[in-house]
Amino acid sequence: MSHDRGVPHIEFRGVGKRYGAARPVLEDIDIIVRKGEFVSIIGPSGCGKSTILKLVAGLIPVTSGTVLVDGMTPVNAREIVSFIFQDPTLLPWRTVAHNIGLALELDHSPRDARPRRIEALLELVGLKDVERSYPRQLSGGMKMRVSIARALASKPRILLMDEPFAALDEMSRDRLNEELLRLREEHKWTVLFVTHSVAEAVFLSDRIIVLAPFPGRVATEIDVSLPFPRDTELRASSALDDSIAVVSKALRGAHAL
């Protein structure tokens, strides 16, 4: 299994997190995500799934323990990390192309190279036709594509995804899942993916971390041994159903913890 060998890319060592005097959100979390791995985090609400992503992004500090991203502190590692939020977080006053360009502007990438880069990203996520449209003119799935294109504009090594497809209908979600895997084949990112959907987690991941709530802690980890590339055919297979059943059972167990 790949994660038995690779270099740790994201590392949680005994991490605890609490907000103020409230009861802790996370307690004693040990997680290692290796380079190139696709790891999903699932768990009941209140288990601190999103908090884990925010810690990796350095948007909030740990209360105890250490988080290392590519061997650095999360804030120092931001250059190689892109965060994809549950809502598309597009700027409504910018066109699709300029929303993608925002990442390049904020990264101070060379100005004359930007149009070509935006062009390539539009091509990549299949939005060439709507580059001049404003976000309000797009469907939920298209907005998410823009959001993904913007995240990829920074050429990240690590993708943090916080239930990015939760608001979409099932068909768009399945399509985007498949495209995400296709892009990942090519770019070999390390991905930490938070979701509510067991089926989505199984379809996408090399490994699934199941969290238990109150306080959030790791209940169990499950390797998904389905072969890549995964595509529409896999969706109909019984191997997928078997894996889903295993993870669902683990998730029910985590509820009971």
Next chain:
Amino acid sequence: MKKQVITGLNSLIVLGSLLLIWRLLIWALAIPKFMLPTPWAVAEAATERSSSLLASVRITGEAAACGLFASVIVGVLIALIFAQWRWIRRMFYPYTILLQTVPIIAIAPLILMWLGPGIVSVMVIAFIMCLAPIIANTTQGLISVEHNLIDLFLMHNAKPAEILWKLRLPHAIPSFFTGVRIASGLSVIGAIIGELFAGSTRVGEGGLGYAIQYASSQVETDYLFALVFAASALGFAFFFIIMFLEWYFLHNWHESARPAEND
């Protein structure tokens, strides 16, 4: 398009009916001319004295526009300060509400005492009237940015100036315009109130407020009515110009600035 024509026609019918009721009331109740002139008499007074009427509209319009313009500049600056430093906002925000609740009619004489009669006092009174809604709405727009968007900028290690320029300012434009729209009506009212107190530096010449007072002292009720309509028209013109600017800047991306398509 057809729907708009019908809406326009309906408004005209309402106007016509109101004028008719007005005329019938005078006839039925035998109201004397100096109490309520006929619509026709008002129109006559307006055309006969159109040059002084337009002069008054121009004077008031200029004072209101200057007051509004100054309040936009000062109001946005204050809103920027409020948005950047929470502690300053906490300290001073209550006083901007005070600014809104203090009756302008009570401060107007004070301002005249301090600044003397004349256009400057009138502008200052209009300015004070406009300031609060611009500060309140613009501040709200600047600080109500969705948290995930701030996080997005932070992930790119954006500096506060970048967050302000590329995120907070554009995000605040719709609420800024809401503030200016409210202020545009207030600016005309403020200028007229100012003129009621400030009078005129030259006899027989002055803004709408001055002319209204003069006409009422002379019991020129027909001209008084013409002045009242001119004042409303001026306020409406201000409002309309701001609406147009709002549409111009926002129609591409903001829902509020677009005509409803499905009703």
